[in-house]
Amino acid sequence: MGCFDSKDPVEREQKIVNQQLEKKLKTWNKDYMKAIKLLLLGAGESGKTTIIKQMKILHISGFSESDRQEKVVDIRQNIHESIYDLVTNMSALKPPVVFANDESEISASYICNLGPKEPSSYTQEYYDHVQTLWNDDGIKECYRRSNEFQLIDSAKYFLDRIKEVRNSEYRPSDQLFEGIHAILFLVASSDFDQTLREETGVNRLREAVNLFDDIWHSRFLRHAGVIVFLNKQDMLKEKIESGKSVASYFPEYNKYQMSSKDGDGSDEYIRTRCFIRDLFSDVTKKKPRSPEDRKSSILPGLVVMVADTENRQCYFHFTVATDTGNIKTVFEDVHSMILMRILTDWGLQ
Ligand SMILES: Nc1nc2c(ncn2[C@@H]2O[C@H](COP(=O)(O)OP(=O)(O)OP(=O)(O)O)[C@@H](O)[C@H]2O)c(=O)[nH]1
Numbered sequence: 001m002g003c004f005d006s007k008d009p010v011e012r013e014q015k016i017v018n019q020q021l022e023k024k025l026k027t028w029n030k031d032y033m034k035a036i037k038l039l040l041l042g043a044g045e046s047g048k049t050t051i052i053k054q055m056k057i058l059h060i061s062g063f064s065e066s067d068r069q070e071k072v073v074d075i076r077q078n079i080h081e082s083i084y085d086l087v088t089n090m091s092a093l094k095p096p097v098v099f100a101n102d103e104s105e106i107s108a109s110y111i112c113n114l115g116p117k118e119p120s121s122y123t124q125e126y127y128d129h130v131q132t133l134w135n136d137d138g139i140k141e142c143y144r145r146s147n148e149f150q151l152i153d154s155a156k157y158f159l160d161r162i163k164e165v166r167n168s169e170y171r172p173s174d175q176l177f178e179g180i181h182a183i184l185f186l187v188a189s190s191d192f193d194q195t196l197r198e199e200t201g202v203n204r205l206r207e208a209v210n211l212f213d214d215i216w217h218s219r220f221l222r223h224a225g226v227i228v229f230l231n232k233q234d235m236l237k238e239k240i241e242s243g244k245s246v247a248s249y250f251p252e253y254n255k256y257q258m259s260s261k262d263g264d265g266s267d268e269y270i271r272t273r274c275f276i277r278d279l280f281s282d283v284t285k286k287k288p289r290s291p292e293d294r295k296s297s298i299l300p301g302l303v304v305m306v307a308d309t310e311n312r313q314c315y316f317h318f319t320v321a322t323d324t325g326n327i328k329t330v331f332e333d334v335h336s337m338i339l340m341r342i343l344t345d346w347g348l349q
């Protein structure tokens, strides 16, 4: 038996265009999923720009925003066409298909009122209705019987992407963070004796710990792996070897117990860098700072605190961002760590 081949040239052309579009989107999606997405965060002058420069040197590139926007426009149009065709054809089928949920009736009239042409603006309400309909078992049944009417080939592919498209337009924070595999948080470790330029009196390292607290407990970032780069190790070593002590700024250093796996504590620089690492690792074991303490947070709109429910791990590296060789080695470790995480998420590890 041969395949159904439309004799109508317009219909045939439409089908070809659809197939080409579907192919393009599939390739785009595959590439996007393949890319490892990192979010680089850190206080002022901690070395973020330097790390990006090193990444460029080490040939790491990403997706452009215009590529992404172009894809969103294509998907939106196809979502509307698909859901409109499904809704309007449901009752005409023989025997007809009915909605499984009552609320879908309201969503169906909303979509029918818009007509077959895509809406002038895509609102949250619009996406809610499409989502309600696409979740309805009646619509799913209608989709299964789509051989009985005209529906674009890739309707399911597009409708399954509602969340992705909606996020890209209406929830900028989520869009920014969705699919991020890991957050790189940079710390200028040698800042232990510095105060913030803009707010004299605030210790820069202490402020970096507070910022990390906000980021670690942020609702938006809770699914991403977190890697802390304890950067500027060369400057830290220099400071310690010149006789400066972290104890003058962090009195708790005097009582600091170094773990035996980190060394015997005889090297002051090693002891200091472990102490600084533990300032950050303690954050991952504690509750978020109180709202009172977070008044001066530089991320007020972004941070919605959550208490940890998942068992998350944080990875620490001692880095010198200005040293390409050092960053290359560290990134090789980071890369394997992220791949392991992805495999674990997929249940392959
Ligand atoms: N010695 C040394 N200098 C570093 C290191 N990392 C960064 N720097 C220097 O520190 C300064 C600040 O680094 P940037 O990469 O500009 O820091 P940033 O986080 O992008 O700073 P802002 O954009 O101002 O927030 C630059 O002069 C860097 O060359 C390091 O590991 N060792």
Ligand SMILES: [Mg+2]
Residues within 6 Å of the ligand: 048, 049, 050
């Ligand atoms: Mg910068």
